[in-house]
Amino acid sequence: xxxxxxxxxxxxxxxxxxxxxxxxxxxxxxxxxxxxxxxxxxxxxxxxxxxxxxxxxxxxxxxxxxxxxxxxxxxxxxxxxxxxxxxxxxxxxxxxxxxxxxxxxxxxxxxxxxxx
Amino acid sequence: xxxxxxxxxxxxxxxxxxxxxxxxxxxxxxxxxxxxxxxxxxxxxxxxxxxxxxxxxxxxxxxxxxxxxxxxxxxxxxxxxxxxxxxxxxxxxxxxxxxxxxxxxxxxxx
Numbered sequence: 766x767x768x769x770x771x772x773x774x775x776x777x778x779x780x781x782x783x784x785x786x787x788x789x790x791x792x793x794x795x796x797x798x799x800x801x802x803x804x805x806x807x808x809x810x811x812x813x814x815x816x817x818x819x820x821x822x823x824x825x826x827x828x829x830x831x832x833x834x835x836x837x838x839x840x841x842x843x844x845x846x847x848x849x850x851x852x853x854x855x856x857x858x859x860x861x862x863x864x865x866x867x868x869x870x871x872x873x874x875x876x877x878x879x880x881x
Numbered sequence: 882x883x884x885x886x887x888x889x890x891x892x893x894x895x896x897x898x899x900x901x902x903x904x905x906x907x908x909x910x911x912x913x914x915x916x917x918x919x920x921x922x923x924x925x926x927x928x929x930x931x932x933x934x935x936x937x938x939x940x941x942x943x944x945x946x947x948x949x950x951x952x953x954x955x956x957x958x959x960x961x962x963x964x965x966x967x968x969x970x971x972x973x974x975x976x977x978x979x980x981x982x983x984x985x986x987x988x989x990x991x
Binding site: 769774796798800805806807808809810813815855857859862863864865866869870871872873874875 | 885887890912913915922923924925926927930931932938970972974976977978979980981982983984
């Protein structure tokens with residue numbers, strides 16, 4: 766089974782702080798994603814990466830950046846945290862190729878971030 | 882622009898009865914449709930999918946129906962069990978990008 770590990774399950778940060786959310790996967794998947802989940806808004810894609818050092822903006826990239834220096838690790842960075850970034854952050858991975866019934870996103874357990 | 886919509890934020894169903902969760906979409910170019918289930922404090926887990934060229938897919942107690950002319954899909958759970966209580970997200974995909982709906986919280990009443 767693919768294991769997607771988000772090392773920080775709960776974080777509390779102050780407005781203006783720099784925040785790093787780390788995601789590590791152990792199955793050599795090419796694609797990695799960062800989503801945020803908010804009540805009434807579902808899961809929204811922030812950034813994704815289809816290869817080392819490659820990144821693509823998702824639907825809501827403003828206020829975020831990402832880093833993928835190694836295939837197994839995908840980091841989400843909040844340069845200056847704001848209260849509207851309080852959310853559940855979910856990392857996911859996908860093997861190469863299009864999504865299908867046999868090739869699906871596998872999610873980590875999530876990181877709940879509170880910005881005060 | 883919400884391309885995938887779940888208009889019911891919550892649903893309560895008696896244990897043993899059928900649960901029907903609905904989802905509408907606007908983009909006729911989606912390839913696959915998927916349902917994910919999410920428990921609190923856990924990541925979403927894949928439940929069942931359907932190709933855009935099919936109209937039904939069944940896996941045990943779970944069946945997904947796709948009506949392309951109406952741009953509508955539904956998830957049927959029969960019979961509903963207490964462990965089915967969770968938030969359900971429908972999602973649609975084109976290549977490697979997955980677009981999620983807003984979710985429906987299903988509560989199974991014992």
